Amino acid sequence: MSDFVVSARKYRPQTFDTVVGQKSITTTLKNAIKNDHLAQAFLFAGSRGVGKTTTARILAKTINCFDRTESIEACDKCESCESFNSGSSLNVFELDAASNNSVEDIRSLIDQVRVGPQLGTHKVYIIDEVHMLSSNAFNAFLKTLEEPPKHAIFILATTEKHKIIPTILSRCQIFNFNRIKVSDISNHLAYIAKEENVEAESNALHVIAQKADGALRDALSIYDQIVTFSGNSITYAGVIENLNILDYDYYFRIIDATQQEDIPKSLLLLNDVMTKGFDGHSFLVGLSDHYRNLLVCKDARTSSLLEVSDEVEKKFIEQSKAIDANQIIRALGVLSQADVNYKQSKNQRLLVEMALMQLCSIKQELEKKKA
Ligand SMILES: Nc1ncnc2c1ncn2[C@@H]1O[C@H](COP(=O)(O)OP(=O)(O)OP(=O)(O)O)[C@@H](O)[C@H]1O
Ligand SMILES: [Mg+2]
Ligand SMILES: [Zn+2]
Known part of the structure; x- marks a missing residue:
């Protein structure tokens, strides 16, 4: 087996400051942590692959860190950070509401929520695609969302905010994630290319960024596809041929x-x-x-x-x-x-x-x- 890891996973940001193009959101979250003023329920809304899950995980890691840096980032060294980095932390719980949307799924989540963290201070529950929850599941969830135990933080993520019922919206602090600007995407790609010792023409990266239409994850998978096709040198000509784009x-x-x-x-x-x-x-x-x-x-x-x-x-x-x-x-x-x-x-x-x-x-x- 080769040890190839797709770029979207390999380069998932681990700190607030390395999240691309969502500065106002990451700054607000950092300030809230600093002032100990963090809401208990958030709604992260925005299109696919723009950093919602990534930011939720960073938040979970940072609030549980025992030795936060001055700029409110996780230290990456303490016991809690290490358990996050190795994927063994019990303080972050992700539920994909697209495939687990029944009342039973939510009930078992609610049961879990009562139990406090063993290590660190907070447990973070990320519920992805929350608009897919059935209405019964929503109702079962409302009470917990209204009066969560002190250690619990809910991050609801959705690509379709208009499908979220008002009773949920009104209980959450809402963050609207931007689509990422073409120039931000192409700079990010240039950074990754450099890390990987790949030569890339800036025109070529721009075309990839444009094709991704604001989604960083898509940009990274197109980038991987091009690297597979053209090896360590990415040219404009190669990219437009591969993506079937007119010069x-x-x-x-x-x-x-x-x-x-x-x-x-x-x-x-x-x-x-x-x-x-x-x-x-x-x-x-x-x-x-x-x-x-x-x-x-x-x-x-x-x-x-x-x-x-x-x-x-x-x-x-x-x-x-x-x-x-x-x-x-x-x-x-x-x-x-x-x-x-x-x-x-x-x-x-x-x-x-x-x-x-x-x-x-x-x-x-x-x-x-x-x-
Ligand atoms: N703002 C960003 N800055 C840096 N990398 C990003 C950003 N957004 C997405 N990525 C890249 O794309 C991958 C997927 O991002 P993430 O899971 O956070 O997207 P999402 O908004 O939760 O998307 P979905 O709606 O599909 O769940 C990350 O692992 C990372 O490599
Ligand atoms: Mg996600
Ligand atoms: Zn730490």
Whole structure:
């Protein structure tokens, strides 16, 4: 057996400060520990793989640590920390409500809750996907949640906060976990690549981060998949091939062509894209994104909305200088119309081609209007 451990497990943060992109939550929790003002019931809400379980475990470890550091982190050396790190601590209890959602499951949890900790001060009960509990189970749980024994802390986690009944919400301190920013994800990936002696192009990590759509766990599994595929060197070309993503260079070239009002060139580029197996609709969506990026980098105030690597950012800024905002807005209108019509169209390729022809004539059209 090989000793390969997936990155999501190997790099699960062990301290509050190493949790990526949830600073306000970790700071609030640290302050609460410091001031001995910790709530007994929390609701951690947020999408998949953004650090809810991770933070819950860190909280459990930190409040039980016998020798917390000045910055309110667990010492990682004391008896309690060691039992946490080896996975043998009895002070953290995780229940997956997706598969254990009956009244009996909750009853046996409630029975457990009465028993105090043998080591340390608190027992932490993490109930994952709590919205899946049956309503009977919820009711059985309410009383315990309202008057828990002093040593018990409940952390309810959910990806679907709107499914939690108000009586539960009102008894919990609620933390909304953010989706993680593309730049934070790609920095984190760069850190891991360095630890693992993997050479990685920053463009390549950015594409992975974008694909993960805010979920760090997803980013790490995509990263693992790419490493398996391409070994110790991750390149932009390798990543887009593996993830079947269209090279952004095509969009730059197509927009150059439309600026030159060169219809044949833009149609030939589209042909290349389709020959590579990309469908017309994802091309329309990608091209709209590209125009949107051009628009946001025209103004310093919105340039932070551009989520690309530094190298690509330069290219966007350069291209945006050559095209004015009115043209971009008009182009977005053309593309959104094409998007709306795409599904019903009998000849989808022609529809995309016509959109490109329209894009090529925007400049003229606007100039005529001015005259
Ligand atoms: N904010 C984060 N900072 C650092 N690593 C993270 C973060 N969020 C997720 N991860 C990585 O993803 C893995 C899974 O995270 P975690 O179990 O905390 O997600 P979750 O929010 O509980 O997701 P789910 O809703 O699917 O239970 C972690 O082991 C860690 O490697
Ligand atoms: Mg979880
Ligand atoms: Zn400790």
